[in-house]
Amino acid sequence: xxxxxxxxxxxxxxxxxxxxxxxxxxxxxxxxxxxxxxxxxxxxxxxxxxxxxxxxxxxxxxxxxxxxxxxxxxxxxxxxxxxxxxxxxxxxxxxxxxxxxxxxxxxxxxxxxxxxxxxxxxxxxxxxxxxxxxxxxxxxxxxxxxxxxxxxxxxxxxxxxxxxxxxxxxx
Amino acid sequence: xxxxxxxxxxxxxxxxxxxxxxxxxxxxxxxxxxxxxxxxxxxxxxxxxxxxxxxxxxxxxxxxxxxxxxxxxxxxxxxxxxxxxxxxxxxxxxxxxxxxxxxxxxxxxxxxxxxxxxx
Numbered sequence: 001x002x003x004x005x006x007x008x009x010x011x012x013x014x015x016x017x018x019x020x021x022x023x024x025x026x027x028x029x030x031x032x033x034x035x036x037x038x039x040x041x042x043x044x045x046x047x048x049x050x051x052x053x054x055x056x057x058x059x060x061x062x063x064x065x066x067x068x069x070x071x072x073x074x075x076x077x078x079x080x081x082x083x084x085x086x087x088x089x090x091x092x093x094x095x096x097x098x099x100x101x102x103x104x105x106x107x108x109x110x111x112x113x114x115x116x117x118x119x120x121x122x123x124x125x126x127x128x129x130x131x132x133x134x135x136x137x138x139x140x141x142x143x144x145x146x147x148x149x150x151x152x153x154x155x156x157x158x159x160x161x162x163x164x165x166x167x168x169x170x171x
Numbered sequence: 172x173x174x175x176x177x178x179x180x181x182x183x184x185x186x187x188x189x190x191x192x193x194x195x196x197x198x199x200x201x202x203x204x205x206x207x208x209x210x211x212x213x214x215x216x217x218x219x220x221x222x223x224x225x226x227x228x229x230x231x232x233x234x235x236x237x238x239x240x241x242x243x244x245x246x247x248x249x250x251x252x253x254x255x256x257x258x259x260x261x262x263x264x265x266x267x268x269x270x271x272x273x274x275x276x277x278x279x280x281x282x283x284x285x286x287x288x289x290x
Binding site: 103105106107108110111114115118136139140142143146147150153154157 | 172173174175176178179180183184186187190191194195264
């Protein structure tokens with residue numbers, strides 16, 4: 001018996017954008033990082049673009065799928081890395097949803113990106129502190145990690161803005 | 172850049188120095204040391220007074236020295252001497268321990284940084 005699933009336009013969109021996000025994620029995984037697990041997070045640009053162009057629901061789907069499939073492809077599924085990744089992604093997506101609801105008209109890509117980056121890093125840190133390294137000394141890393149989050153949050157926001165500007169020029 | 176962007180950026184940049192000051196303890200000198208040993212209650216000594224203390228542990232006596240606001244292990248009956256290798260402690264929250272002997276020294280500043288210490 002053949003089973004055919006009816007796909008709608010959103011499904012195709014999510015699939016396309018997730019594929020794009022996964023590609024960026026894996027390419028970025030090849031870059032070395034000074035601190036373990038601290039990456040520029042360029043795949044989040046896709047999340048932001050989804051949020052600003054297609055809405056929160058699609059952004060959430062793309063992000064979660066990217067984290068899960070990305071971890072399957074990189075071989076880190078269900079490892080502590082995956083847990084941290086998922087925690088950060090979930091937190092940033094939730095914060096983005098909240099931000100859109102409460103102050104959507106006041107925020108541009110850089111504001112959203114900063115909020116998402118801060119939420120992402122904070123959630124990852126506290127997940128790591130709670131489940132993996134419950135040591136007070138870990139807090140010495142927090143200021144550095146949050147600084148990195150601010151820097152890369154702004155960078156991702158600027159990239160997102162550039163992409164949006166170019167998309168607008170094309171249409 | 173919209174108005175909300177500037178607000179978020181300002182808040183983020185204001186948050187950073189707060190984090191550094193709070194977690195890097197910029198300016199937390201130690202005032203006293205708490206010495207914990209297996210068979211007695213924690214003993215507290217001020218760091219201003221130079222002295223040498225012999226503490227009985229599970230394997231024998233550990234010798235701890237307080238000198239000019241710093242404290243260190245001088246000797247312990249353990250094999251690796253990690254406690255001695257920890258060197259001088261002087262800041263609030265710094266800890267050294269001799270695990271085989273069950274003895275730990277913890278520096279405390281004016282306000283207690285940690286509520287308890289366990290190993």
